[in-house]
Amino acid sequence: MTTRNLYAVLKPSLGAKWIGICLLLGCSAIAQKIENIPNVQRLRSRAQAGYVEDQIQLARVFRFGLGVPQSAEESAQWLLKAANLGSPEAQTAIAYAYFIGEGVSRDQPAAFKWFQRAAAADYPDAENDLGLLLVYGRGTKPDLMRGVEWITKAAHHGYAPSELNMGLFYASGIGVPRDESQAGHWTHLAVRQHYAPAEFFLGTRYEAGSGVPQDLSKAVHWYRTAADRGFPLAQEYLSHLYANGIGVPQDSGLAYFWANVARSTSSGQSNRPSPETMKQLRGNLAPERALEIESEAADWIQKHRTGPKQQKFRQAPLDVPPEN
Numbered sequence: 001m002t003t004r005n006l007y008a009v010l011k012p013s014l015g016a017k018w019i020g021i022c023l024l025l026g027c028s029a030i031a032q033k034i035e036n037i038p039n040v041q042r043l044r045s046r047a048q049a050g051y052v053e054d055q056i057q058l059a060r061v062f063r064f065g066l067g068v069p070q071s072a073e074e075s076a077q078w079l080l081k082a083a084n085l086g087s088p089e090a091q092t093a094i095a096y097a098y099f100i101g102e103g104v105s106r107d108q109p110a111a112f113k114w115f116q117r118a119a120a121a122d123y124p125d126a127e128n129d130l131g132l133l134l135v136y137g138r139g140t141k142p143d144l145m146r147g148v149e150w151i152t153k154a155a156h157h158g159y160a161p162s163e164l165n166m167g168l169f170y171a172s173g174i175g176v177p178r179d180e181s182q183a184g185h186w187t188h189l190a191v192r193q194h195y196a197p198a199e200f201f202l203g204t205r206y207e208a209g210s211g212v213p214q215d216l217s218k219a220v221h222w223y224r225t226a227a228d229r230g231f232p233l234a235q236e237y238l239s240h241l242y243a244n245g246i247g248v249p250q251d252s253g254l255a256y257f258w259a260n261v262a263r264s265t266s267s268g269q270s271n272r273p274s275p276e277t278m279k280q281l282r283g284n285l286a287p288e289r290a291l292e293i294e295s296e297a298a299d300w301i302q303k304h305r306t307g308p309k310q311q312k313f314r315q316a317p318l319d320v321p322p323e324n
Contacts, residue, residue, distance in 0.1 A: 040067055047078060055082040056090050076103030083114060088123035091115075095129065099138075112139030119150060124159035127151070131165075135175075148175035155186065160195035163187070167201065171210065180211035196231035203234070207247070216247035227258065230304055235262035236273055243281060252284040253293055260297035 040061060046054035059078035062071045076097050082090035095114035098107045112133050118126030127150045133139055134147030148169060154162035167187035170179045187205070190198030203222030206215045220241065226234035235258050241248050243255035259273045259281050266272055273281075282290045 047081070050085070052082045052085050052087045052090070055079075055085075056087060056093075059090070059093070072097075072103030074103075083117075086121075088118035088121040088126060091118035091121075092123060092126040092129065095126065108133075108139035110139070122157070124154040124157040124162065127154035127157070128159060128162045128165065131162075144175050155189075158189075158193075160190045160193040160198065163190035163193075164195060164198040164201060167198070171205075184211045194229065196226040196229035196234065199229070200226035200231055200234040200237075220247045227261075230265055232262045232266035232272070235259075235265060239273065239281070243284075252281070253289065256281040256285060256290065257293050257297050257300075260294055261300055264297070264301050 040058075043054050043058050043061065047058045055078045059075045059082070060066070061068055062078070063075040064070065076094065079090045079094040079097065083094045091114045094104075095111045095118065097103050098105075098114065099111035100106065104110075112130070115126045115130040115133060119130045131147040131150035131154070134143045134150065136142065136147075151162050151165045151169075155166045163186045166176075167183045167185075167190065168174075169176050170186065171183035172178065176182075184205070187198055187202055191202055199222045203219045203226065204210070205212050206222065207219035208214065212218075220238075223234050223238050223241070227238045239255045239258035239262060240246070242251045242258065244250065248254075259278055263273055263278065285293070
């Protein structure tokens with residue numbers, strides 16, 4: 001797969017333009033960690049008394065089923081209460097719930113409204129997502145320039161997904177003049193925060209020689225770094241590199257290993273690698289070796305699995321695909 005073909009995988013189709021993986025990678029909303037299973041009865045009592053942080057915590061408890069039956073509807077109800085009390089965290093989370101229809105009816109104008117309210121409070125997650133909806137025209141009329149302005153604002157707040165977005169905007173000349181120096185600047189800011197999608201994009205720049213000297217070894221380094229952080233697209237692409245010996249020695253075992261990891265990591269978000277690809281990669285190995293690799297991949301996934309302490313409301317990115 002050449003870099004040009006890789007871009008075809010990454011980009012949504014917007015006529016002759018592409019806005020890149022930034023617009024598929026959105027952001028995360030509520031990042032507060034849960035240190036243990038909370039006392040749900042006490043939490044509910046405080047939430048009912050109007051304590052916003054407890055309402056958010058209770059929403060998280062129901063969202064992830066921590067000591068209670070999992071309920072997206074119950075989670076959304078508590079998020080709405082906290083959102084109406086002015087919490088930008090809750091406003092952003094309920095906006096995402098409306099956007100994907102989780103616990104509430106899917107309603108893109110409502111999502112836009114809640115993102116607006118949170119963005120007005122200088123909440124970077126919401127600023128970025130509001131920008132994405134404006135760029136794509138979801139829940140509102142499309143407005144590329146306003147969308148880029150909101151994403152720029154979030155980037156200046158140090159929000160890594162927005163920093164990557166700006167790198168991609170400058171790399172492709174979307175909403176801003178094309179500028180490889182600025183593309184590199186913003187991408188590296190996101191990389192410094194160990195943001196896996198930015199590491200992956202930096203790999204594509206080294207592979208293509210875009211704004212940097214072409215260097216396959218550095219490209220593979222950044223693909224591997226992003227893959228180790230759990231980014232499915234990097235895992236899938238690393239599998240492709242090993243299968244075809246691009247920038248690395250050909251290795252059918254590692255190709256199948258990373259394909260297994262990618263398929264598990266992206267569960268619920270995509271069906272990649274495809275069943276046909278998995279079958280082909282497995283066919284390159286002896287059955288016994290294939291079973292060993294599947295076990296090794298399962299061990300890797302278990303070790304890197306996100307537990308309750310790290311779970312966020314928005315584990316999946318805001319995905320705003322273009323409408324036909």
